[in-house]
Amino acid sequence: MDPLIRLEDVGRTYRLGAARVAALRNVSLRIGHGEFVAILGASGSGKSTLMNLLGCLDRPTVGRYLLEGIDVSKLHHDALADIRNQRIGFVFQNFNLLPRTSALRNVEMPMLYAATPIRARARRRRAAEALALVGLDSRSDHHANQLSGGEHQRVAIARSIVNNPSLLLADEPTGNLDSRTSAEIMSLFHSLNQRGITIVMVTHEPDIARYAQRNVFMRDGAILKDTPVLERLDSHAELRRWRTAEAAESTLAQTA
Amino acid sequence: MTLPNATGLALHALGQNKLRSTLTALGIIIGVGSLIALLAIGHGARAQVAARVASLGENVIQVTAGSLGRSAVKLGLGTSLGLSVADAEAIRNEIPAVAAVSPEVKVKSQVVSGNRNWSPDIYGDSTDYFAIRRWAPSAGQIFTEQDERASAKVAVIGQQVVEELFAEDEDPVGQILRIRNVPFTVIGVLAPKGASASGSDQDDSIIVPYTTAMKQLVKKETGLRRIYIQAASLEAVPIVEEKIVRLLRQRHGLEDDGEDDFKVRSQLEIAQSATATARTMTLLLFLIASVSLIVGGIGIMNIMLVSVTERTREIGVRLALGAHRRDILRQFLIEAVLLSALGGFIGVATGAGGAKLLTALAEWPTLISPDAVLVAFVFSALVGIFFGFYPARKASRLDPIEALRYE
Numbered sequence: 001m002d003p004l005i006r007l008e009d010v011g012r013t014y015r016l017g018a019a020r021v022a023a024l025r026n027v028s029l030r031i032g033h034g035e036f037v038a039i040l041g042a043s044g045s046g047k048s049t050l051m052n053l054l055g056c057l058d059r060p061t062v063g064r065y066l067l068e069g070i071d072v073s074k075l076h077h078d079a080l081a082d083i084r085n086q087r088i089g090f091v092f093q094n095f096n097l098l099p100r101t102s103a104l105r106n107v108e109m110p111m112l113y114a115a116t117p118i119r120a121r122a123r124r125r126r127a128a129e130a131l132a133l134v135g136l137d138s139r140s141d142h143h144a145n146q147l148s149g150g151e152h153q154r155v156a157i158a159r160s161i162v163n164n165p166s167l168l169l170a171d172e173p174t175g176n177l178d179s180r181t182s183a184e185i186m187s188l189f190h191s192l193n194q195r196g197i198t199i200v201m202v203t204h205e206p207d208i209a210r211y212a213q214r215n216v217f218m219r220d221g222a223i224l225k226d227t228p229v230l231e232r233l234d235s236h237a238e239l240r241r242w243r244t245a246e247a248a249e250s251t252l253a254q255t256a
Numbered sequence: 257m258t259l260p261n262a263t264g265l266a267l268h269a270l271g272q273n274k275l276r277s278t279l280t281a282l283g284i285i286i287g288v289g290s291l292i293a294l295l296a297i298g299h300g301a302r303a304q305v306a307a308r309v310a311s312l313g314e315n316v317i318q319v320t321a322g323s324l325g326r327s328a329v330k331l332g333l334g335t336s337l338g339l340s341v342a343d344a345e346a347i348r349n350e351i352p353a354v355a356a357v358s359p360e361v362k363v364k365s366q367v368v369s370g371n372r373n374w375s376p377d378i379y380g381d382s383t384d385y386f387a388i389r390r391w392a393p394s395a396g397q398i399f400t401e402q403d404e405r406a407s408a409k410v411a412v413i414g415q416q417v418v419e420e421l422f423a424e425d426e427d428p429v430g431q432i433l434r435i436r437n438v439p440f441t442v443i444g445v446l447a448p449k450g451a452s453a454s455g456s457d458q459d460d461s462i463i464v465p466y467t468t469a470m471k472q473l474v475k476k477e478t479g480l481r482r483i484y485i486q487a488a489s490l491e492a493v494p495i496v497e498e499k500i501v502r503l504l505r506q507r508h509g510l511e512d513d514g515e516d517d518f519k520v521r522s523q524l525e526i527a528q529s530a531t532a533t534a535r536t537m538t539l540l541l542f543l544i545a546s547v548s549l550i551v552g553g554i555g556i557m558n559i560m561l562v563s564v565t566e567r568t569r570e571i572g573v574r575l576a577l578g579a580h581r582r583d584i585l586r587q588f589l590i591e592a593v594l595l596s597a598l599g600g601f602i603g604v605a606t607g608a609g610g611a612k613l614l615t616a617l618a619e620w621p622t623l624i625s626p627d628a629v630l631v632a633f634v635f636s637a638l639v640g641i642f643f644g645f646y647p648a649r650k651a652s653r654l655d656p657i658e659a660l661r662y663e
Contacts, residue, residue: 057576057656078580085578096573096660100272112265113578117258159577 089160284599292607298538338479380469572659592644600636
């Protein structure tokens with residue numbers, strides 16, 4: 001069976017005036033179905049460029065990229081849009097929800113762009129299911145600006161999975177969140193991963209990367225090392241620890 | 257994306273910026289409103305002119321005398337005295353396809369009835385005049401051919417004359433009028449006809465047999481003011497016109513290279529010259545209104561460009577989540593068209609209301625034609641498409657990576 005992601009000697013160069021800048025050089029990478037991979041690196045290491053390529057938002061200058069066996073390196077932008085819509089879910093650092101729009105409508109959005117139109121009733125049902133999966137079924141009528149940061153990201157995750165993608169790409173998903181909410185999001189990722197969704201996450205925080213199974217380190221547009229995580233953090237256990245601590249705190253506050 | 261979904265998105269986006277959407281649509285509302293109102297004024301004026309021309313009669317040709325002095329100087333002795341009764345007779349007898357002829361003289365004089373007096377237009381015409389002008393009496397009757405031959409002192413009077421010379425409860429028929437001290441018996445009152453193509457009040461006139469007018473009022477051999485001719489059919493009008501010219505030139509002994517000492521005009525030509533002015537005015541009003549509509553369109557373009565810039569991130573997200581370029585194009589184009597079409601709709605209503613108000617307050621004749629409404633509505637939608645296309649295209653051409661990074 002083909003791996004989910006197969007990069008073969010991929011390079012990406014940008015033109016900056018007369019100069020050519022190589023953002024990625026000779027990157028080969030395989031990610032199998034069901035993996036949870038974190039891509040780490042400093043800014044300028046090429047991890048964002050890699051992410052854009054993996055998300056079919058960009059095309060490699062050289063080399064091949066096969067997603068589920070399909071060579072997407074030379075596809076037309078409309079075909080790439082369909083692949084993003086059907087096979088890839090995106091989670092961003094700044095959530096990128098539509099303001100003044102309800103959580104439900106935000107989650108419905110990718111279904112509007114499905115190649116075969118989905119009826120309004122089915123869209124609402126599936127969006128509600130996705131919101132239930134991230135634990136926000138009670139807040140589906142709330143507008144984005146009435147939600148907390150963690151809830152924002154959970155709506156965004158519901159949106160990313162509503163079309164049942166095989167790949168979930170997360171770009172610094174916890175970059176704007178505190179560590180307790182980060183644990184929540186990681187726990188959610190963990191659950192989704194257990195349900196079979198492959199997750200590739202870009203981060204510069206080593207702590208967050210320890211929730212993944214495998215860490216890919218980037219430097220100067222190339223892969224520096226690619227290692228499995230030995231002491232993997234259990235996000236569910238982390239979350240439980242936070243909750244116990246909070247419970248103890250509130251009991252303490254009550255007795256005092 | 258399906259069209260209903262795209263329309264839904266566009267409505268949602270417009271609803272999020274209600275004030276801005278309203279102000280942007282206002283440009284179109286004013287444009288379309290003025291377009292509708294000004295076209296209504298133009299069309300109203302045209303309809304009024306057309307009604308006046310129609311009041312002339314049917315298939316009517318007028319022959320008017322040229323300047324007598326000028327032609328006498330030019331052509332010397334023995335030339336025409338303008339138009340004569342004999343000319344009219346010749347036209348009646350020698351040109352086929354002539355249905356009726358009325359020679360006309362005009363007299364200006366004070367008219368006295370009892371202790372009142374008034375100075376209407378006094379015309380001497382033949383009995384055919386009433387048939388040619390399609391002008392029937394509302395009371396009494398018109399004079400006959402016999403009255404004509406006998407130079408009977410009878411008069412048919414217009415509505416305005418009745419009002420000026422007789423009391424409300426008085427029956428004018430049978431009463432005596434004095435024109436230049438000659439007593440005339442009123443035998444009929446004409447139905448109201450309103451203004452003529454040249455704008456004069458046709459109801460302010462008295463019609464007497466031309467024979468009587470010449471013998472009793474003018475008292476000397478004079479040229480006719482004009483000859484009314486009715487052609488047998490609309491198709492015959494140009495032929496009859498041509499034959500009249502040839503006949504009169506021959507009768508007046510004009511040289512081949514000499515100018516006509518008379519003027520022949522058909523109703524059609526009168527209508528054309530009268531409506532030409534009204535049409536020029538309508539065109540001018542249309543241009544003014546179009547300019548304001550285009551200004552409104554530029555307003556839409558401006559706001560759409562601002563909107564595209566503001567929503568760069570949203571566009572990036574949509575593209576990332578699978579929107580095709582044409583989906584984005586369509587979404588923004590629909591927004592622009594909705595703005596302008598909505599503005600057009602309200603504009604049609606306000607324009608029509610404004611025109612009605614003008615009619616009510618200033619008594620200007622206005623006419624709101626369905627054509628004008630359709631043109632205005634389609635025009636406003638086209639303005640939306642035209643001025644919305646560039647911003648929409650700009651939005652659809654955004655690079656999703658750049659757009660997502662936009663702060």
